[in-house]
């Protein structure tokens with residue numbers, strides 16, 4: 312499944328390697344970092360591009376996304392909080408970052424902050440530049456034997472811990488996604504937050520800014536810490552409550568803060584930056600030649616790989632697409648979509664549908680995108696794709712659950728309230744489905760886009776058989792040939808899908824013949 316990527320707009324300062332790689336691969340590139348600060352101009356330029364690449368300066372808000380024709384937004388870096396991912400997902404736009412490219416640079420800056428705070432390097436340097444020689448004023452403390460608490464034990468947190476251990480620091484930490492055993496394996500002793508705070512001499516945060524991490528370190532936390540605790544934030548502004556940090560600095564409860572990021576960047580309120588115990592830098596975590604070169608190369612190559620259908624590495628909101636990229640899965644996507652179209656004739660929102668796949672491991676993999684494919688067919692909205700279908704189907708009242716049954720005949724069933732609406736499979740994948748009335752399904756469900764189908768359901772199996780005989784007779788009398796037929800039934804209902812070799816269909820004549828056709832539809 313390839314992505315449209317004829318033209319890419321870059322609105323932040325990225326290393327020229329990014330432009331080179333995209334151009335070398337036949338992509339037109341417009342590089343205009345001024346657009347990061349000029350929304351009107353951004354909105355005017357964006358519609359003619361398929362891809363957008365940013366760092367943290369460009370605010371990719373919902374109105375920007377909705378006014379665009381983008382297929383993909385790339386972040387040359389880690390944090391995507393400047394991109395409205397919900398709006399992107401609802402519009403079916405991939406959001407992608409370069410998760411590891413600036414890890415070392417961010418970790419090294421954090422370590423530099425810890426060292427700088429321990430020896431007052433920032434303030435001592437300013438004092439010397441002012442012509443003073445204040446040796447007594449800048450008495451420091453060693454790091455050896457002190458405890459560093461790392462909140463967030465992902466890539467960056469782990470690199471910080473490992474480097475600071477070489478200074479003789481004891482490393483403790485917390486991460487809701489990392490077990491105590493796992494963190495012990497990289498020499499970080501895990502504690503619940505409430506137990507972590509009183510143990511720490513230094514606290515460094517390496518978490519994204521999301522609702523549970525907003526103001527994670529606040530006045531109440533400072534009151535539980537050792538007096539003089541030092542805090543470092545090279546992650547995102549707002550993880551440490553800025554107002555309550557200032558109070559803690561003023562009272563001495565906090566002995567120093569290393570801040571690379573701020574709620575507002577650049578910060579209008581300078582109280583924290585000007586505080587003597589604050590070591591401040593202007594969001595320089597990823598600002599090294601190495602990190603910039605890496606993230607620029609990575610985002611460009613990831614775009615090309617996505618365009619060529621090779622990989623979706625770094626994609627944050629396209630779970631269904633990742634497995635669906637494999638060309639062998641295309642018939643399965645089409646099957647899901649067709650089943651969704653058929654289902655739309657018999658179900659309406661709100662409803663809960665079970666997408667049940669049985670067969671080999673490939674069928675289990677297919678379940679990662681089948682509900683999305685069913686959703687596309689179900690909602691019959693041309694703006695839907697595998698990225699936005701799950702969210703939009705849910706918003707419309709369709710709950711799509713999945714179930715995998717190992718073994719079986721590589722088929723997919725759509726089940727509502729325990730009643731099997733349809734079962735299907737892709738050509739060559741399935742032998743004969745037992746619940747179908749003697750029709751080899753691999754022929755009958757070879758669904759071809761643009762074919763004309765009639766689908767009807769009945770309250771009993773017998774009624775279905777009778778209706779089918781009447782329908783076939785009626786079609787025959789109209790000169791419409793039937794190319795394949797799928798019938799299904801359970802104890803309580805019957806279903807039938809008739810594929811016609813030629814459209815159009817005289818639905819009035821059918822109605823006159825007393826046939827309850829749910830829908831005549833073109834897949």
Ligand SMILES: O=C(O)[C@H](O)COP(=O)(O)O
Nearest residue numbers: 366367368388389390597
């Ligand atoms: O999230 C990141 O990757 C870092 O904060 C760096 O941001 P920047 O690319 O704007 O320097």
